[in-house]
Amino acid sequence: MLFHIVKLQPGDSAQALAALGLKVKRKRKQDCILQPCSAHAECSCTIYQARPVRCRVFECKQLHRVAAGAITEAAAVGKISEAKILVGEINALLLRLGATNLRQPLSKRCESVLSEFPDPPSDVATAEARSQLAAAMHALEVLLDQHFRIEPSDSAAELRDRAGQ
Incomplete structure (x- = not known):
């Protein structure tokens, strides 16, 4: 995710x-x-x-922030729960829209569903589900960027050092 x-x-x-x-x-x-x-x-x-x-x-941003004393463990668990709830909502919308391949990344399934339907969709229910999916996926990406993702290091030596190799 x-x-x-x-x-x-x-x-x-x-x-x-x-x-x-x-x-x-x-x-x-x-x-x-x-x-x-x-x-x-x-x-x-x-x-x-x-x-x-x-x-x-x-190590995600939440772990770094807890370790630094910037947030409590309970606050981090709350952010994790928030992300899990959004993922659950997105998965439910994807299933409603016919995207059942759980082996694909969530974002790829969303891209596929949002690009495969005609714009605008022919029925109101599909249009509403697509709109909800786009909004939920955007909210998840923002949440992940702000509270979880860190810039990956491309230094193999640094990665080995941190892994204790």
Whole structure:
């Protein structure tokens, strides 16, 4: 949900991760894991000990802010709940509009649904659902950018150092 792909780093084995069930693809001469991650289940990683470097070192803004004392853990949990509620609303709207492929990233499913219908849609219910979907997805992107996403580091050495390798 936070990202479309996770770029593999030196030390990550694309073959080993694929053997664990991750969807590893090559994009722009770089191995990456497509999202949503097939190892993510019930808010946990099912391959935690073998997860890629970027997954090991990623810390969202909420974690940074709690660690710095800028917000309480309860406030962070509230923001996480807010994001989960928005995702639930978006998924419900996507299902109403016929987007049932849960293996695609949420944003890609939204893009697909919003671009495939005629503009304006032929019926009022579809038009209303599309409008709600666009608004909810925008609200989610803003929430994620403001409260969760950080700029990814492209330095493999920095990532290895943070991962303790």
